[in-house]
Amino acid sequence: MNTLLDRVDLPLDQMPKRWYNGIPALPTAPEPYIDSTTDAPVTLDYVERLWTKAMAAQEFSLDRWISIPQPVLDAYAMWRPTPLIRAVAMERYLDTPAQIWFKYEATSPSGSHKLNSALAQAYYAKREGHSRLVTDTGAGQWGSALALACQMFGLDLSVFMVRASYHQKPYRRYLMETYGAQVHPSPGVTTEYGRGVLADNPDHPGSEATAVSESLETVRADPAARMSVGAFSNHCLLHQTIIGLELREQLAMIDRYPDYLVASVGCGSNMAGLSTPFMEDKLNGSETTFLAVEPEACAPLTYGEYRFDYADAAGSGPGVCTYTLGHEFVPPPIHAGGLRYHGCAPLIGQMRHQGILDSVAYPQTQVFDAGVTFARLHGFLPAPETCHAIKGVIDLALQCKEQKRDATIVFNYSGHGLLDLEAYGRYNAGELRDVEVESFDEREAQVVG
Numbered sequence: 427m428n429t430l431l432d433r434v435d436l437p438l439d440q441m442p443k444r445w446y447n448g449i450p451a452l453p454t455a456p457e458p459y460i461d462s463t464t465d466a467p468v469t470l471d472y473v474e475r476l477w478t479k480a481m482a483a484q485e486f487s488l489d490r491w492i493s494i495p496q497p498v499l500d501a502y503a504m505w506r507p508t509p510l511i512r513a514v515a516m517e518r519y520l521d522t523p524a525q526i527w528f529k530y531e532a533t534s535p536s537g538s539h540k541l542n543s544a545l546a547q548a549y550y551a552k553r554e555g556h557s558r559l560v561t562d563t564g565a566g567q568w569g570s571a572l573a574l575a576c577q578m579f580g581l582d583l584s585v586f587m588v589r590a591s592y593h594q595k596p597y598r599r600y601l602m603e604t605y606g607a608q609v610h611p612s613p614g615v616t617t618e619y620g621r622g623v624l625a626d627n628p629d630h631p632g633s634e635a636t637a638v639s640e641s642l643e644t645v646r647a648d649p650a651a652r653m654s655v656g657a658f659s660n661h662c663l664l665h666q667t668i669i670g671l672e673l674r675e676q677l678a679m680i681d682r683y684p685d686y687l688v689a690s691v692g693c694g695s696n697m698a699g700l701s702t703p704f705m706e707d708k709l710n711g712s713e714t715t716f717l718a719v720e721p722e723a724c725a726p727l728t729y730g731e732y733r734f735d736y737a738d739a740a741g742s743g744p745g746v747c748t749y750t751l752g753h754e755f756v757p758p759p760i761h762a763g764g765l766r767y768h769g770c771a772p773l774i775g776q777m778r779h780q781g782i783l784d785s786v787a788y789p790q791t792q793v794f795d796a797g798v799t800f801a802r803l804h805g806f807l808p809a810p811e812t813c814h815a816i817k818g819v820i821d822l823a824l825q826c827k828e829q830k831r832d833a834t835i836v837f838n839y840s841g842h843g844l845l846d847l848e849a850y851g852r853y854n855a856g857e858l859r860d861v862e863v864e865s866f867d868e869r870e871a872q873v874v875g
């Protein structure tokens with residue numbers, strides 16, 4: 427084997443200068459967002475009160491290409507373009523004729539792909555004269571990316587962090603605080619919604635959905651603040667397309683085309699970022715499979731319904747049409763905190779609904795088996811979210827072996843797991859269990875977690 431092909435680096439001067447908007451390429455237009463107070467489609471005023479004007483414009487843009495502002499390109503250059511690496515040891519271990527490549531997004535200073543959108547959102551907020559952003563975070567990947575971005579562009583940041591993670595996984599909270607953000611547990615006492623939830627259940631573990639409700643309430647009370655979201659919105663998925671656009675260039679350099687594009691899905695931002703730049707090819711007949719990998723305990727694409735639902739637990743935010751387990755679903759406390767969300771991004775939901783995207787779900791013990799195998803073969807320690815993609819890839823590579831098929835499998839290595847060692851520790855000690863999906867009992871799962 428030619429070892430020069432083990433890693434493909436794109437020169438900085440070839441980093442894409444535009445994001446790719448997949449929405450105009452979809453076979454049908456997306457369903458509108460619904461204002462939960464009027465049950466009518468949201469107005470631009472409604473959206474601009476929540477998000478910055480630039481994010482509202484990008485959310486509904488039908489331009490296929492959107493220029494990346496120079497200050498954001500400069501910030502991307504801190505770590506981008508990211509390498510495309512071939513998992514040769516994994517191929518040999520699985521004895522598969524397939525090639526396994528991964529786009530290594532873990533080189534970002536905050537450790538995951540989330541910084542791609544955080545920098546853009548902080549830049550636009552500053553340019554529009556806002557003083558503060560407000561956001562929600564699960565395990566803290568998004569919060570730490572946005573905390574760094576706000577620090578770089580000179581904004582305050584308030585983060586509502588899922589209560590269970592706030593207390594049990596404080597390291598990302600320390601990282602956010604180190605970057606200068608204010609972090610509150612959700613549900614918490616700073617909002618009326620949070621106080622109400624705590625009055626009913628003082629031990630409520632919180633969820634992304636409670637944190638979104640608290641963010642919405644906080645932004646509505648402060649005219650200088652805007653909300654920033656880490657995965658759900660079209661604009662956030664748009665910013666992640668830098669991943670797939672770089673990948674296209676890198677694969678062209680080695681004369682390959684992906685048969686499979688695989689990513690973990692919490693809301694779908696890294697899946698969309700990896701795959702939408704290949705969507706037009708697919709709609710025009712390329713045979714690429716887009717595979718979303720979800721945790722079995724919280725798998726809206728695999729087990730949910732395609733319908734209107736709210737983005738937040740209180741049902742006060744916009745209603746959107748997507749795959750959902752219901753906005754009142756409190757996901758069990760599995761270790762892939764970034765995948766604990768009841769629904770998925772509307773764009774990802776629509777791609778699934780229209781047959782552009784496939785999905786599969788695995789229990790967390792199998793997911794950690796895959797992550798540990800990868801770490802032993804390659805040294806890189808994947809985030810628990812990323813382990814889902816790796817489990818999906820292993821099964822695809824084994825299928826290729828059976829079919830004697832030399833396919834090109836590419837997965838998005840969304841983040842490193844160096845702040846998730848507690849979960850690995852429990853796995854290594856044999857303490858990790860799978861959550862029973864049907865008979866899930868919140869108190870029991872807390873103990874199992």
Ligand SMILES: *Cc1c(COP(=O)(O)O)cnc(C)c1O
Nearest residue numbers: 567692693694695696764811841
């Ligand atoms: C947040 C996160 C995910 C899941 O979010 P998506 O919006 O589905 O991409 C996956 N991996 C890592 C490392 C994350 O931080």
